[in-house]
Amino acid sequence: MIEFRAVTKSFGGTEAVSGLSLVIPAHQVTVLVGSSGSGKTTLLRMINRMVDPTSGTVTIDGTDVRERNPVELRRSIGYVMQNAGLLPHRRVLENVTTVLRLNKIPRSAARERGVELLDTVGLDRTLAGRYPRELSGGQQQRVGVARALATDPNILLMDEPFGAVDPIVRTELQDELLRLQSELAKTIVFVTHDIDEAFRLGDQVVILGTGGLIAQQGSPAEILAAPASDFVASFIGAERGRRRLRVIDQDGRRIAVDDDGRPVGVIS
Numbered sequence: 001m002i003e004f005r006a007v008t009k010s011f012g013g014t015e016a017v018s019g020l021s022l023v024i025p026a027h028q029v030t031v032l033v034g035s036s037g038s039g040k041t042t043l044l045r046m047i048n049r050m051v052d053p054t055s056g057t058v059t060i061d062g063t064d065v066r067e068r069n070p071v072e073l074r075r076s077i078g079y080v081m082q083n084a085g086l087l088p089h090r091r092v093l094e095n096v097t098t099v100l101r102l103n104k105i106p107r108s109a110a111r112e113r114g115v116e117l118l119d120t121v122g123l124d125r126t127l128a129g130r131y132p133r134e135l136s137g138g139q140q141q142r143v144g145v146a147r148a149l150a151t152d153p154n155i156l157l158m159d160e161p162f163g164a165v166d167p168i169v170r171t172e173l174q175d176e177l178l179r180l181q182s183e184l185a186k187t188i189v190f191v192t193h194d195i196d197e198a199f200r201l202g203d204q205v206v207i208l209g210t211g212g213l214i215a216q217q218g219s220p221a222e223i224l225a226a227p228a229s230d231f232v233a234s235f236i237g238a239e240r241g242r243r244r245l246r247v248i249d250q251d252g253r254r255i256a257v258d259d260d261g262r263p264v265g266v267i268s
């Protein structure tokens, strides 16, 4: 479990996070969602000490992260960035195994683990020898996820990992993450500004308002059922048109359709 207690982070005069308290349960996906500048990335980076709070504490399983060595802490937590952040001059397998090698795992064992990880994230092993630029955006993101999983961390931090890929690939990557999570049950903290993605992936969704305050937190169903404020209603409503569904009967089957009459699924 990760816990933020009364955490504030100021950058000069800007309060990116203001007195925020939040519990992030283990083995679940918590999604931080909010508009640009709402403090999502800052919150994420306080977990692995890429950023330290101005006041308040962040604990992992009861231990203040400030008691941990930052380098060791960072290596023990998986981190996936928006543009995968792969090393351009290293081949795919080397990218995946970098942290294993830093942790002094012998080369052959690291390679073995690396190819297994390619399988885990649904990448063909034949891509192992390619350079990142020889992969599609979606494949690069999968390599990023494989690298983050290399040391089998309990915690995975994901900062808009699927933000730069097209919608179809994005849906595939979301599906893949849900599949992986059903097998691995990591504690995942996922940042996005896309409420659809938040509701799709989150066991818990935390909607951040301006000035680094929590506007609402809960399961997607709880938030949809009872938005806590006009701000939340409009935030989740901005893209809600597509979600206002109705059911039609088609050849004896119940089909959910959106506002424009486009079928979005079969009700079973």
Ligand SMILES: Nc1ncnc2c1ncn2[C@@H]1O[C@H](COP(=O)(O)OP(=O)(O)OP(=O)(O)O)[C@@H](O)[C@H]1O
Residues within 6 Å of the ligand: 011, 012, 014, 015, 016, 034, 035, 036, 037, 038, 039, 040, 041, 042, 043, 193
């Ligand atoms: N290193 C920094 N120095 C100064 N200001 C910063 C720094 N990092 C973040 N900020 C400021 O803190 C606020 C929150 O930024 P943060 O990146 O956490 O937001 P975000 O919700 O992740 O935004 P985005 O969706 O645009 O990435 C912003 O006003 C930002 O300009």
